[in-house]
Amino acid sequence: MEVTLQNLTKIFPSKNKKDPTEVVAVNDFTFTIPDGKLIGLLGPSGCGKSTTLYMLSGLQKPTSGRIFFGKDDVTELTPENRGVGLVFQNYALYPHMTVKQNILFPLQNLKGEDKLEKEEMLKRAYETAKLVQIDELMERKPSELSGGQQQRVAIARALVKMPRVLLLDEPLSNLDARLRLQTREEIKRIQRETKITTIFVTHDQEEAMSISDLIVVMKLGVIQQIDKPQAVYDNPVNLFVAKFLGTPPINVFNGKVLNNELYIGEEKVLKVENVADQEVIVGIRPEGFILDKNGPLSCNLSNVEVMGRDVSIVSTNPNSQNPIIRSIIDADNEIDHESEKVRFSLKPNKVFIFSKETEKRLF
Amino acid sequence: MVESKSSWKAWLYLSPALVLLLIFTVWPIINTVRMAFLENYSGLEAIGGRSFSIGIANFTKVISYKKFLDCLKTTVLLCVITVPVSSILALLIAVCLNSIKPLSRMLQTIFFLPYVTNSIAIGMVFAAMFNIIGNNIGSENEIITTAGIINNIIEFFGGHAVNWINAGSTYAANMTVMIIYIVWNALPFKILILLGGLQSINKQYYEAAKVDGTSRKRIFARITVPLLSPMIAYVVITGFIGGFKEYSSIVGVFGKTMGPAGADKRLNTMVGYIYDSLSLNRQGLASAAALILFAIILLVTLVNLYVSKKKVHY
Numbered sequence: 001m002e003v004t005l006q007n008l009t010k011i012f013p014s015k016n017k018k019d020p021t022e023v024v025a026v027n028d029f030t031f032t033i034p035d036g037k038l039i040g041l042l043g044p045s046g047c048g049k050s051t052t053l054y055m056l057s058g059l060q061k062p063t064s065g066r067i068f069f070g071k072d073d074v075t076e077l078t079p080e081n082r083g084v085g086l087v088f089q090n091y092a093l094y095p096h097m098t099v100k101q102n103i104l105f106p107l108q109n110l111k112g113e114d115k116l117e118k119e120e121m122l123k124r125a126y127e128t129a130k131l132v133q134i135d136e137l138m139e140r141k142p143s144e145l146s147g148g149q150q151q152r153v154a155i156a157r158a159l160v161k162m163p164r165v166l167l168l169d170e171p172l173s174n175l176d177a178r179l180r181l182q183t184r185e186e187i188k189r190i191q192r193e194t195k196i197t198t199i200f201v202t203h204d205q206e207e208a209m210s211i212s213d214l215i216v217v218m219k220l221g222v223i224q225q226i227d228k229p230q231a232v233y234d235n236p237v238n239l240f241v242a243k244f245l246g247t248p249p250i251n252v253f254n255g256k257v258l259n260n261e262l263y264i265g266e267e268k269v270l271k272v273e274n275v276a277d278q279e280v281i282v283g284i285r286p287e288g289f290i291l292d293k294n295g296p297l298s299c300n301l302s303n304v305e306v307m308g309r310d311v312s313i314v315s316t317n318p319n320s321q322n323p324i325i326r327s328i329i330d331a332d333n334e335i336d337h338e339s340e341k342v343r344f345s346l347k348p349n350k351v352f353i354f355s356k357e358t359e360k361r362l363f
Numbered sequence: 364m365v366e367s368k369s370s371w372k373a374w375l376y377l378s379p380a381l382v383l384l385l386i387f388t389v390w391p392i393i394n395t396v397r398m399a400f401l402e403n404y405s406g407l408e409a410i411g412g413r414s415f416s417i418g419i420a421n422f423t424k425v426i427s428y429k430k431f432l433d434c435l436k437t438t439v440l441l442c443v444i445t446v447p448v449s450s451i452l453a454l455l456i457a458v459c460l461n462s463i464k465p466l467s468r469m470l471q472t473i474f475f476l477p478y479v480t481n482s483i484a485i486g487m488v489f490a491a492m493f494n495i496i497g498n499n500i501g502s503e504n505e506i507i508t509t510a511g512i513i514n515n516i517i518e519f520f521g522g523h524a525v526n527w528i529n530a531g532s533t534y535a536a537n538m539t540v541m542i543i544y545i546v547w548n549a550l551p552f553k554i555l556i557l558l559g560g561l562q563s564i565n566k567q568y569y570e571a572a573k574v575d576g577t578s579r580k581r582i583f584a585r586i587t588v589p590l591l592s593p594m595i596a597y598v599v600i601t602g603f604i605g606g607f608k609e610y611s612s613i614v615g616v617f618g619k620t621m622g623p624a625g626a627d628k629r630l631n632t633m634v635g636y637i638y639d640s641l642s643l644n645r646q647g648l649a650s651a652a653a654l655i656l657f658a659i660i661l662l663v664t665l666v667n668l669y670v671s672k673k674k675v676h677y
Contacts, residue, residue, distance in 0.1 A: 080576025088570070
């Protein structure tokens with residue numbers, strides 16, 4: 001199901017009488033989510049991603065704007081009439097029901113024409129349980145399950161009524177690191193098998209990058225960028241997006257552009273085109289550094305961390321906005337651990353230049 | 364953990380409470396058992412130097428008295444009717460209160476008022492409300508025949524005034540008044556407990572149910588009640604325990620006579636019987652009756668716990 005948001009806005013009125021400023025949680029969102037894709041809404045807390053999800057589910061009403069599922073305008077519809085499945089951050093499994101009863105619950109709610117025979121309900125519950133691989137836990141109570149298993153039950157409960165759109169609120173945040181890796185593969189697999197348009201919310205860029213077909217980067221209720229994960233990483237539209245994506249994070253320097261040359265401090269590091277002379281902010285991805293004895297950028301070496309496959313060089317530079325610069329280079333390079341200085345040349349496609357005033361991408 | 368060497372300190376700190384408990388709780392319990400098994404025990408006669416043989420005569424006597432059996436009947440009847448009715452009403456009111464946003468604080472206060480009001484005082488108000496004749500006002504011989512508000516309402520809607528609690532009233536009418544009074548008086552505590560339980564239920568269960576298109580009736584039956592079941596069990600169990608000890612409410616409405624004029628003691632309860640026996644200096648009988656009451660409460664509570672073990676989701 002193709003999902004379209006049209007000028008979607010949500011304003012929360014102020015609860016504090018002394019401070020009547022209202023909060024614009026979601027500000028004029030317009031975008032289309034293609035059918036059968038897995039979409040990640042990514043942003044720091046307070047960016048409006050959960051609000052967007054709840055408006056899609058129907059639990060919250062938009063202040064203005066419209067939501068379409070395919071050609072249907074669902075803006076005014078109640079949650080149950082939208083055909084959405086929602087998985088809550090803490091799963092919200094009914095604690096007094098077994099896994100089977102939990103999964104059956106949405107089916108038992110169906111009325112009128114949609115009403116199912118008992119056998120049909122059981123069949124569908126077992127099919128869904130099998131899909132998420134919990135068919136052997138059907139008689140257990142949620143409290144007897146691990147976090148990952150509870151997550152699967154919650155997904156099964158959302159999927160069993162065959163929703164048009166599946167919504168996941170921070171699906172991995174309550175899981176430990178190992179389960180998180182496993183579960184995100186699982187979500188991807190389930191989404192591929194069911195082909196249900198799935199929208200999930202996360203503040204973890206790695207999570208969003210690894211499984212989404214498309215990510216929507218948000219900040220303070222405003223969409224920053226919508227694109228494929230790799231495209232967002234390779235081509236951030238502004239400093240915020242560049243900083244938000246990537247581990248280790250991007251290195252940020254104060255610099256300036258003069259006569260189509262990029263300077264960091266007094267060092268002429270790169271040739272650039274079509275950028276007017278001005279003070280700029282330079283972002284360099286950790287993998288954008290090349291160890292080069294004659295390289296233009298010199299830094300003070302503070303530490304070398306060996307990670308096997310590659311090496312992480314920790315250095316400092318007076319023009320860096322962060323206390324340290326982290327660059328990742330191939331382990332084949334020989335590094336003189338004792339030396340105080342280290343010199344780099346830069347990969348042009350890993351260097352981004354942003355306007356100092358607007359933080360918009362210039363190059 | 365406290366080291367054993369310093370455990371005398373723990374005993375020291377506990378001793379004030381322990382001494383009081385021993386004097387005013389433990390010893391009376393032991394003494395009650397002792398007196399119950401001394402045949403025809405009477406405190407006055409014991410001081411006079413009389414000795415009593417050990418036996419179960421007190422128990423056999425008590426359960427053969429029609430008076431006692433009437434008290435038992437009234438008590439059980441009140442319990443069996445008022446506890447379920449007040450629990451269900453309290454549940455419905457609590458659910459309604461929980462779903463109301465404006466004025467919820469004020470409504471909660473109103474529903475809680477009976478709890479902080481003296482039950483004798485409320486009883487007197489009830490007596491006035493259900494009265495068939497109003498108070499004597501004016502000169503001594505002048506009786507103004509204004510019916511109580513309940514009868515006024517009944518007559519307003521074209522019914523006939525009922526003799527609820529005055530001389531010549533029926534047992535059924537008396538019991539109806541008592542049931543209404545006890546239910547009303549029991550509501551606030553139950554509402555308070557259930558409302559607290561409702562507010563601690565995670566809202567996400569309701570949001571999940573909403574997304575799944577659950578009807579309100581089903582949400583109530585399949586989500587609210589099971590999740591609230593520990594509180595419901597608590598309210599029912601304490602309700603039964605309190606119900607078997609019913610006494611002051613009847614004094615409140617009918618006064619010390621425990622019944623309408625001309626039918627003294629008609630609504631006497633187990634606790635009332637125990638008081639009466641004590642005031643007649645028949646401590647042996649009173650103790651036996653107290654132990655029987657204890658046994659009944661214990662049994663009912665065990666049944667309650669057994670049922671709740673199967674039905675309550677902790």
